Amino acid sequence: MAPSNQRRSGFSKRAQYNLFTGYIVAGIGALIGAVLLGISFFQPHLFGGPRGVAQDAASPATETVAAARTGSKSLWDSVSGYYRAGSKNAELKREVELARIRLQEAEALRQENVRLKGLLDLHDEERRPVxxxxxxxxxxxxxxxxxxxxxxxxxxxxxxxxxxxxxxxxxxxxxxxxxxxxxxxxxxxxxxxxxxxxxxxxxxxxxxxxxxxxxxxxxxxxxxxxxxxxxxxxxxxxxxxxxxxxxxxxxxxxxxxxxxxxxxxxxxxxxxxxxxxxxxxxxxxxxxxxxxxxxx
The missing domain is CATH 2.40.10.340 (Rod shape-determining protein MreC, domain 1)
Structure with a gap:
């Protein structure tokens, strides 16, 4: 009977070595992780140095991200403020003009009171709208x-x-x-x-x-x-x-x-x-x- 063209990986020594090596590396990694986990519970200060080094290495990247976030926020505030400036200016102009009118009316009433000050029968009446x-x-x-x-x-x-x-x-x-x-x-x-x-x-x-x-x-x-x-x-x-x-x-x-x-x-x-x-x-x-x- 002729041999089959499809051969299982088990017949390849290279594949078997690779699989065995993977198991060995995974086992060693799990063992190292368990040891480090145990040390972190009993001696947590030993990892302060590595954490500091990692934080120092990541700090430039985090600062760049934070600066970009702040810059984009400032840019958005500037753009939105630019579009709101027109309505704000118009509102302020109306308020200033109304205040100016009230000031001039008050001055006119003061002048009127000065003219009528000498009248003995002068009395103020509140003018209520009809x-x-x-x-x-x-x-x-x-x-x-x-x-x-x-x-x-x-x-x-x-x-x-x-x-x-x-x-x-x-x-x-x-x-x-x-x-x-x-x-x-x-x-x-x-x-x-x-x-x-x-x-x-x-x-x-x-x-x-x-x-x-x-x-x-x-x-x-x-x-x-x-x-x-x-x-x-x-x-x-x-x-x-x-x-x-x-x-x-x-x-x-x-x-x-x-x-x-x-x-x-x-x-x-x-x-x-x-x-x-x-x-x-x-x-x-x-x-x-x-x-x-x-x-x-």
Whole structure:
């Protein structure tokens, strides 16, 4: 019978030697491991040196990994901070501008108190809003500048009442319904508001132009005393608006005054308050501005 071409490894002496050597090496390794394990239980300080050498050898690699991790974290913080910087800057600008408006209004009220200090019958009254409602629409496609308010006669709103936001004057009530009203905005071409520069007695009229700017026309013509970034507030003259409420900030000088940006943009305003018509105490007994307008 012919011998088979497939021979088992057991017939190869080299394979047998390799297998036997593997068993011997594994046995010696297990024995050394058992001895080292036993020594580690009874004499653990003997392995301090080898552990220190191993730690020193691995230290450069671990430092590199830690530095890479810290660097990637710093890079991510830088990238995310870059993308957040725009919104943070815009928020800070809004806060600074609002704080500046409040400071100018406070200065205007201080000046008003100085003027009225000599009156013996002067007393302060807290002005409570008649209604607080949302601006529900505007006439953006029209040449006139109106806004629509979600409050009407059922809420106590009457024609002529001033409308303001947290930033400043928005306009005044022009028409009323039971549950809604139409507001004549400051920027309307038919709007004229007596104003004065915050901090002194420079008086003027703020006239609407039909866009986002007001025309500041000085009453006393001559050398133009105005400067950019001057704040104008209501003067209280003519009724309607109480004195000291922010109106506009000068952006460009003209021969007879300036152009000013309104501080309370209706497009960026959600809720507004409707206030009582301002009537100076000196005008008690006289006809109010709304009575004169309506011919009552």
């Amino acid at each position: 209604a607080v409602a949302r601006l529900v629409g505007s006439s953006s496609s029209s040449t006139r500048r109106f806004a629509y308010l979600g409050a009407g006669t059922d809420d106590g709103v009457r024609v002529g009442m001033p409308v303001r936001s947290a930033r400043g004057v928005v306009g005044r009530i022009l028409e009323t319904g039971r549950a809604s009203s139409r507001v004549l905005l400051l920027t309307d071409s038919e709007s004229v508001l007596p104003v004065r520069r915050a901090g002194d007695e420079t008086v003027a009229f703020a006239e609407g132009r039909g866009d986002s700017l007001l025309r500041i026309k000085l009453i006393n013509l001559g050398i133009n005393p105005l400067k950019k970034n001057d704040m104008f507030v209501t003067s209280g003259a003519g009724g309607y608006y109480a004195p000291g409420t922010a109106v506009a900030i000068v952006t460009e000088l003209t021969d007879d005054g300036a152009l000013a940006r309104i501080v309370s943009d209706p497009a960026a305003t959600d809720y507004v308050s409707v206030e009582e018509i301002f009537e100076p105490e000196a005008a008690v007994g006289a006809r109010t501005p709304i009575e004169e307008e309506l011919g009552e």
